Amino acid sequence: MPGFTPGRRWQPAYSPFKKENFGDRALQVLEYSVKGPLFGCRMCGNCLLQETALICPMECPKGLRNGPCGGSTSEHCYIDETRPCIWYKIYERSFQLGREELLLEVLPPLDWEKVGQDTWRDIFRNVAKLGYKKVAGGLLARSAETRKLTWDGIFRPVRQPDWWQGDSKYHAPAYTEPVSELERRLVAGEFVVTSEIAPPLSSRTDKLIHNIEETKHYVAALNFTDNASAIPRMTSWACSQIAVAHEAEPVLQISARNRSRGNLQSEVIGATALGVRNILCMTGDSAKLSPSPREKMEINDLDAVQMLWILRRMRDEGKYLDGREIKYPPKFFLGAAASPFSSNPVFQALREQKKINAGAQFFQTNLVFDVNGLENWLNELARRNVLDKVYILIGIAPIKSLKMAVMLSEVPGVYLPKHILDRMDRANVAGNAREEGVQIALELISVIKRYHGQGIHGIHLMPVGWDEVVPRIVIESGLMPKEFLFDQTSQQEWNNAHPIEK
Ligand code: SF4
Numbered sequence: 001m002p003g004f005t006p007g008r009r010w011q012p013a014y015s016p017f018k019k020e021n022f023g024d025r026a027l028q029v030l031e032y033s034v035k036g037p038l039f040g041c042r043m044c045g046n047c048l049l050q051e052t053a054l055i056c057p058m059e060c061p062k063g064l065r066n067g068p069c070g071g072s073t074s075e076h077c078y079i080d081e082t083r084p085c086i087w088y089k090i091y092e093r094s095f096q097l098g099r100e101e102l103l104l105e106v107l108p109p110l111d112w113e114k115v116g117q118d119t120w121r122d123i124f125r126n127v128a129k130l131g132y133k134k135v136a137g138g139l140l141a142r143s144a145e146t147r148k149l150t151w152d153g154i155f156r157p158v159r160q161p162d163w164w165q166g167d168s169k170y171h172a173p174a175y176t177e178p179v180s181e182l183e184r185r186l187v188a189g190e191f192v193v194t195s196e197i198a199p200p201l202s203s204r205t206d207k208l209i210h211n212i213e214e215t216k217h218y219v220a221a222l223n224f225t226d227n228a229s230a231i232p233r234m235t236s237w238a239c240s241q242i243a244v245a246h247e248a249e250p251v252l253q254i255s256a257r258n259r260s261r262g263n264l265q266s267e268v269i270g271a272t273a274l275g276v277r278n279i280l281c282m283t284g285d286s287a288k289l290s291p292s293p294r295e296k297m298e299i300n301d302l303d304a305v306q307m308l309w310i311l312r313r314m315r316d317e318g319k320y321l322d323g324r325e326i327k328y329p330p331k332f333f334l335g336a337a338a339s340p341f342s343s344n345p346v347f348q349a350l351r352e353q354k355k356i357n358a359g360a361q362f363f364q365t366n367l368v369f370d371v372n373g374l375e376n377w378l379n380e381l382a383r384r385n386v387l388d389k390v391y392i393l394i395g396i397a398p399i400k401s402l403k404m405a406v407m408l409s410e411v412p413g414v415y416l417p418k419h420i421l422d423r424m425d426r427a428n429v430a431g432n433a434r435e436e437g438v439q440i441a442l443e444l445i446s447v448i449k450r451y452h453g454q455g456i457h458g459i460h461l462m463p464v465g466w467d468e469v470v471p472r473i474v475i476e477s478g479l480m481p482k483e484f485l486f487d488q489t490s491q492q493e494w495n496n497a498h499p500i501e502k
Helices: 022-039 086-096 099-105 120-132 133-140 144-159 179-185 205-216 236-245 261-273 304-316 345-358 371-383 402-411 418-430 435-453 465-478 482-485 488-497
Strands: 191-198 221-224 252-255 278-282 333-338 362-369 391-396 456-462
Touching: 086 099, 099 345, 120 144, 133 144, 133 362, 179 191, 179 362, 179 465, 191 465, 205 236, 205 435, 205 465, 221 236, 236 252, 236 261, 252 261, 261 304, 261 465, 278 304, 304 333, 304 345, 333 345, 345 371, 371 435, 391 435, 402 418, 402 465, 418 435, 418 456, 435 465
Parallel strands: 191 221, 191 456, 221 252, 252 278, 278 333, 333 362, 362 391, 391 456
Antiparallel strands: none
């Protein structure tokens, strides 16, 4: 059991990909026998302990290297309740030590050619390159700045290889004209609505097309989820293509869970060539949530921050991850998931800032049922000075039943206050739970609308299969898209032809 890591969990070291000679193997065993007990090291070969308060993040079941997932809590990891969330522990210790700003550095995915190998040799090589005398002088210098620079000169090349070069800075998009309709509306200052459509479970597309047609006039864009809860369905990519063919604006959701770095890059090049302009990067639910038999449950190839970093560089620098030039770089408006209620708002704001720095231009948040808690999170984002760098759409779900309310109250990262549960309970007894769910959603939207211009730019509806209710919510909350409102005659004609569900 590691001595200092709060994970208190022994996990085996990774094995090197290729056969090693005796000397290399001996060095690996030596490094592991020191760093394993001390830091919970798993020999990832790309050491970043300097940035993570000396706690190895490879204890995270998803292998996340840039911060916690949306399921993190102070109690335990949402995938394995027998252990704490190691990223929560890293955040706690970093804040205690005043090292939290180090957590903003965008860290690379693993280089699997190095996995299982020692990092000590890389460190010694860097010291030799800098000069032993200079290093000794720098580390013993009076000035804290010199000590820091020397230290960084030794360790930065280990954690930031040439092909990545991550940093802690904000990188504004390198284009000026909006690349999608959603971006155009947000730039124009509209309070927008987007809505999620769950892709079909079979290859039949009639219901999907019906949902797209019935919803597209009421919202700025339609999100297509990417195997939510790790349950296979029609790919988000195919649904987005169908939406484009039906003149709707899609948001292509891409989760890291089922993707390699190569596959991510080729998919977005293909999707943008076919007209998709909004891409939402998410780490994705763990395969632990999927039905059995389960796929690999450990170590994603990428996390959401790394996806954003790769895609932003493809667009703005015209470069693949391996450095090859892209002659005609793809154009897209990049989004990410945000989670106001996952861990404590201070930690979460830091995590959101990292996503913004990496490339997120808009956030669609997890479900919000508590506006006070939302305000705390917004205040933390304001403290981090990022509210003018990202458009935020707040996740709202109309609750269909008491059962759904109870289920939502147990979802990691969702906070459903007791008064809402009580309301759904009473409505359930009275037999009007669906209507109560819609009223709760409308009340939340009317309060959230007041934050327009103060960090919030719209609503993201998640109807969870209840797509027919979207038009009603949009109309009754007074959020019909502008041009539709201007044309009152066509709106009336449209309403007559498409009676909304009550
Ligand atoms: S809660 Fe998420 S971030 Fe934390 S250890 Fe578990 S998988 Fe990793």
